[in-house]
Amino acid sequence: MTSNDLPIVAFFKHLLDPFIIWGMLILTTWLYDEDFTSYYLVLVIITFFISSYIYERTLVYRNWRKGRLLAYVRDTLIGWIMIVGIITFLGYATKFHDQFSHQVLLTWFVVTPITLIISHVIGRSIISWLYAKDHLRSAIVIGANETSLDFIKHIEEIPFLLISYHGYFDERDHSRIIDSPDNRFGRHLGSLGDVIAYIHKYNIEMVFISLPMSSQPRIQKLMDEIPDTTASVYFLPDIYVFDLMQARFDYFGDAPVVSMNESPFVGVDGVVKNTSDFILSIIILILLLPLMLGIAIAVKLTSPGPIIFRQRRYGLNGEEIIVYKFRSMTVAEDGSNVTQATKDDQRFTKIGGFLRRTSLDELPQFINVLQGRMSIVGPRPHAVAHNELYRKLIKGYMLRHKAKPGITGWAQVNGWRGETEVLEKMKARIEHDLYYLKNWSIWLDFWIIIRTVWTVVRKDNAY
Helix, strand or coil, rough: CCCCCCHHHHHHHHHEEEEEEHHHHHHHHHHHHCCCCCHHHHHHHHHHHHHHHHHHHHHHHHHHHHHHHHHHHHCCCCCCCHHHHHHHHHHHHCCCCCCCHHHHHHHHHHHHHHHHHHHHHHHHHHHHHHCCCCCCEEEECCCCHHHHHHHHHHHHHHHHHHEEEEEHHHHHHHHHCCCCCCCCCCCCEECHHHHHHHHHHHCCEEEEEEEHHHHHHHHHHHHHHHHHHCCCCCCCCCCCCCCCCEEEEEECCEEEEEECCCCCCCCCCCHHHHHHHHHHHHHHHHHHHHHHHHHCCCCCCHHCCCEEEEEECCCHHHCEEEEEEEECECCCCCCCCCCCCCCCCCCEECCHHHHHHCCHHHHHHHHHHCCCEEEEECCCCCCCHHHHHHCCCCCCHHHHHHHCEEEEEEEHCCCCCCCCCCHHHHHHHHHHHCCCCCCCCHHHHHHHHHHHHHHHCCCCCCC
């Protein structure tokens, strides 16, 4: 069990959820009057390991901890579909599937995720009752700063943590504490010299230390004295001074680490993103195939050269990919110096300007999506030459490559399309790209797609 698991989360994670999965199989065999043979026992053991791995990797319990019930339901269902898929494959690969009642397995496959979700809803109700009855873990914070303020807001906004915050200790006078417009620091309980006495008097269970490393002697003194109490001690790393993306705590084996700039597309979110890209791309390509054939013929008849323009771009994790577009210019620049297209650019072919204004030149990139190189929604890919230029000028520029590049994106639907003739325009585009990565959801993707259609219809500044 990781140290940041709530006791009730750990209970579901290590005891109740596996018990439900096993229990539903045993109950189903009993209802259908089937013998619980050794094959079913092997199935129970295999399912335990597969489900533990899948649900840990899909981060389903993180959503539970955050109180995101709908996200938990989604992740539970998707995770269970993956588990069923693996079990079914193993059954047919080993030819053991005939040893089981198909009626039993089908019922088990359907009933188990429903039971898991119901059990967690009940668990949340129990937590709500505990919170209402004041069955909380007492906590104090040592050090008043931006880090501790963010933490205090966090525990107050998530009642499922079951933490009762008493107040904070700080050496400075209360009037010198950094201003907090909503006064969220709470009660000033005294200086560091008062901590141990307060812990003893009020039986404090959790101590969160938020002091800079320059305070190492004071921290050491506290750590020498706190073992004389029963309080658990936690350090709040000062990571909020950075503009973080998808930051979270994680473990490599037993070694705790802090993920500071992580892709949002991990666990089930990655599966959802890739699956929706694949399905939507197939549908769009089928629907637009006649239009694309017409554009290809028009490109070939109106100017010499290839129909498809291939250009090197940076993809996921900064790896080079080849991006496809209908050729709209008389040149095919892909070197160390690429000139951006401008309005009424003399390099446009006879239909090139129209293709750029309507974004029809981007349609071949749905093939890039099917190849797994791009996404329908994400930061727009820039030419390699532009990446090398702007990564030196704009802080955090390369973080946009923590996701696959997109055919459309948050920056584009907010007006940051086309030429970026001044640095401020590119900075604005990057700010929107990073906002997208920090706030991604499948619903945001759908909203961007809808706005993209509207933007294209209006024929905004894409050239």
